[in-house]
Amino acid sequence: MNSLHLIPEKNLCKHTTSLPVGGFIKQSLIDYPGHLSAVVFTSGCNMRCSYCHNPDLVYPELIRQQPRIDLLEMMDWLSRNRQLLDAVVITGGEPTLHAHLPEFIRQIHQLGLKVKLDTNGTHPDLLAQLIGQKLVDYVAMDIKAPLFLESYRQVVGSGFTASALYQVIQSVLLLNRHDVPCEYRTTAHPGLKPDGLSTDCQNYYGDVLPSTSKKLRLHLLGTGSQQRRAAATERSEGDDTIIRKKTNR
Numbered sequence: 270m271n272s273l274h275l276i277p278e279k280n281l282c283k284h285t286t287s288l289p290v291g292g293f294i295k296q297s298l299i300d301y302p303g304h305l306s307a308v309v310f311t312s313g314c315n316m317r318c319s320y321c322h323n324p325d326l327v328y329p330e331l332i333r334q335q336p337r338i339d340l341l342e343m344m345d346w347l348s349r350n351r352q353l354l355d356a357v358v359i360t361g362g363e364p365t366l367h368a369h370l371p372e373f374i375r376q377i378h379q380l381g382l383k384v385k386l387d388t389n390g391t392h393p394d395l396l397a398q399l400i401g402q403k404l405v406d407y408v409a410m411d412i413k414a415p416l417f418l419e420s421y422r423q424v425v426g427s428g429f430t431a432s433a434l435y436q437v438i439q440s441v442l443l444l445n446r447h448d449v450p451c452e453y454r455t456t457a458h459p460g461l462k463p464d465g466l467s468t469d470c471q472n473y474y475g476d477v478l479p480s481t482s483k484k485l486r487l488h489l490l491g492t493g494s495q496q497r498r499a500a501a502t503e504r505s506e507g508d509d510t511i512i513r514k515k516t517n518r
């Protein structure tokens with residue numbers, strides 16, 4: 270533990286304290302390539318992926334039953350331990366659902382930490398704001414399926430609309446246009462013929478997938494940050510008041 274002071278509560282923007290956070294991992298070596306990072310999980314998601322391992326961050330009735338992370342304590346912890354970290358990864362749920370996200374990221378940057386954002390790409394306007402204001406240092410965007418409505422619905426649920434798919438495509442085009450470091454990620458799904466995915470990405474996704482330096486990673490079904498979050502929460506029981514503390518909603 271270092272001797273850095275806590276962030277005074279008056280210095281925390283009220284918007285920052287409004288961000289719904291349902292999970293927090295203090296240190297991770299694998300969520301931000303080449304960086305030691307903390308991981309913040311926001312609550313709420315506009316997709317219903319069949320393989321989701323974070324239902325308590327997705328379904329409103331489950332979100333209501335979960336402890337909410339105390340943001341003041343979390344920011345205090347980050348402030349006191351910032352010299353032990355390179356970055357904060359913001360994942361979910363879907364972080365871009367929350368208009369308060371830019372203010373939260375500013376608070377993280379004020380600690381001298383980089384920010385990696387994980388997103389499903391359904392809010393290109395907010396993503397453009399974050400990129401334009403240099404609030405994200407790395408973006409990992411999920412491409413859930415080939416960019417056709419029926420394919421997407423097969424993975425993220427029948428409620429997914431053509432308009433939402435349009436937004437996802439806009440996010441891909443946005444990331445293609447900018448030089449912010451990014452990667453596209455796809456979780457293998459039984460109905461999506463992942464063999465074709467790994468051998469022929471361009472045909473699989475269509476013309477919007479960049480053919481240049483952007484990376485595509487194939488995630489295996491059942492792996493990923495969701496399980497790490499569950500394990501970290503389990504490990505944190507007892508002396509970790511940040512993870513388990515229930516706050517007023």
Ligand code: SF4
Nearest residue numbers: 314316317318321362
């Ligand atoms: S986008 Fe992520 S958090 Fe949302 S339902 Fe899909 S896997 Fe779960």
